[in-house]
Amino acid sequence: MLDGEKNIIKSAIRGKSSSFGLLYDHYQPRIYRFIYLKVSHREEAEDLTHQVFLSAWQNIDNYKFKGFPFSSFLYRIARNQVIDYYRTKKKNVSLENIADPEIESFSEKIIDSNLELEKVREAITQLNPEQQDVIIMRFVEDLSSQEVAKALNKSSGAVRLLQYRAIKNLKRIMNNEA
Amino acid sequence: MPKDLLKNLKDLQQIRPDDEYAKRSRLLILSSPHYETRVRKINPIAIMAVSGVFVLIIVFSVSYINQILSPIFLPGLNQNDLVAEANEMTALIQVRLDDVKYNIQELEDKSLADLATLNELKVLLKEVTNKLEEAAGLGLDGEDLEVSLQKMKSAYEILQEMSLEISGVLK
Numbered sequence: 001m002l003d004g005e006k007n008i009i010k011s012a013i014r015g016k017s018s019s020f021g022l023l024y025d026h027y028q029p030r031i032y033r034f035i036y037l038k039v040s041h042r043e044e045a046e047d048l049t050h051q052v053f054l055s056a057w058q059n060i061d062n063y064k065f066k067g068f069p070f071s072s073f074l075y076r077i078a079r080n081q082v083i084d085y086y087r088t089k090k091k092n093v094s095l096e097n098i099a100d101p102e103i104e105s106f107s108e109k110i111i112d113s114n115l116e117l118e119k120v121r122e123a124i125t126q127l128n129p130e131q132q133d134v135i136i137m138r139f140v141e142d143l144s145s146q147e148v149a150k151a152l153n154k155s156s157g158a159v160r161l162l163q164y165r166a167i168k169n170l171k172r173i174m175n176n177e178a
Numbered sequence: 179m180p181k182d183l184l185k186n187l188k189d190l191q192q193i194r195p196d197d198e199y200a201k202r203s204r205l206l207i208l209s210s211p212h213y214e215t216r217v218r219k220i221n222p223i224a225i226m227a228v229s230g231v232f233v234l235i236i237v238f239s240v241s242y243i244n245q246i247l248s249p250i251f252l253p254g255l256n257q258n259d260l261v262a263e264a265n266e267m268t269a270l271i272q273v274r275l276d277d278v279k280y281n282i283q284e285l286e287d288k289s290l291a292d293l294a295t296l297n298e299l300k301v302l303l304k305e306v307t308n309k310l311e312e313a314a315g316l317g318l319d320g321e322d323l324e325v326s327l328q329k330m331k332s333a334y335e336i337l338q339e340m341s342l343e344i345s346g347v348l349k
Contacts, residue, residue: 014283017208017276024204032195046195050203057207120186139179139187167179174183 001069002026009070013060020057023070028053030141031074037124037136038082048081055081068150071143075151079133123173131166138163209272260323267330271310274337281344290347302340309333 002008002022012019031052036045055077056063063073124132133152137143143151149159282299285291291299313329316322 015212016280033193054207140190
């Protein structure tokens with residue numbers, strides 16, 4: 001959580017753009033990462049991340065501070081953006097019957113020569129969306145179970161169960177690929 | 179969870195957005211209207227002045243966008259740089275105006291602004307308006323564009339001074 005986050009959010013709600021700028025600087029990289037890991041395409045991830053923060057800025061009055069970081073609010077918007085993205089994409093693909101030629105190789109773009117990371121990233125994409133969310137939020141971004149529960153609108157118990165299944169599936173996928 | 183897998187997941191934090199994209203996206207978002215600008219009741223005198231400047235900025239931005247999209251326009255590299263700089267400056271001015279507007283509201287809410295301060299702010303806003311009017315009135319050729327840019331920069335500096343002054347009162 002950002003230092004003095006509660007006050008920063010309050011002034012952003014009142015329209016102070018520089019305060020929202022602080023929130024943007026702090027949370028933008030992780031929201032981008034969350035989206036990138038789910039859509040596997042740099043430019044799409046950039047567009048969706050932009051939409052998430054634009055929507056957050058325009059709807060920030062809907063955020064209620066209850067001890068949880070602003071990230072929970074952002075992750076909720078991000079999840080909805082990704083769901084809409086796949087809904088639209090699925091419709092387009094079924095209509096046009098074309099494959100996306102622009103899926104990028106993660107290893108080429110970001111981590112040259114680290115095949116293990118590439119394998120993990122690919123394995124994450126094979127999980128179902130909720131399991132992806134839990135793995136990214138809990139283990140890539142280090143969010144607490146409570147924060148994840150808030151972002152996913154689930155109980156902590158449900159998140160723990162999701163996490164258990166997600167890890168099990170991730171290990172299975174990794175072992176099958178090995 | 180196996181330690182290797184956990185470490186690899188943590189290492190995915192190396193994924194980061196492109197810096198240029200982040201800077202551009204930030205400017206665009208912060209210069210877009212905030213929900214409160216549509217619904218909030220603010221000092222009408224101050225807001226009339228600010229709105230005047232907003233209109234000028236919008237007109238100015240549209241001119242640049244039209245120029246970029248015009249098929250007749252054949253931009254040189256330097257011209258493109260100037261246009262990009264002017265667009266960036268426009269966004270910066272809008273962000274700064276948001277702050278000034280917010281702070282004027284703070285002055286009013288907390289009854290911190292005396293008449294002299296409000297008058298001074300009005301004079302400064304008038305000066306910003308004049309500079310932007312002059313900038314908007316210039317042509318879009320290379321030399322004029324440079325002069326426009328200078329005027330925009332000067333308007334931005336005044337807005338920065340205003341922000342500082344208001345912040346001083348609010349402290």
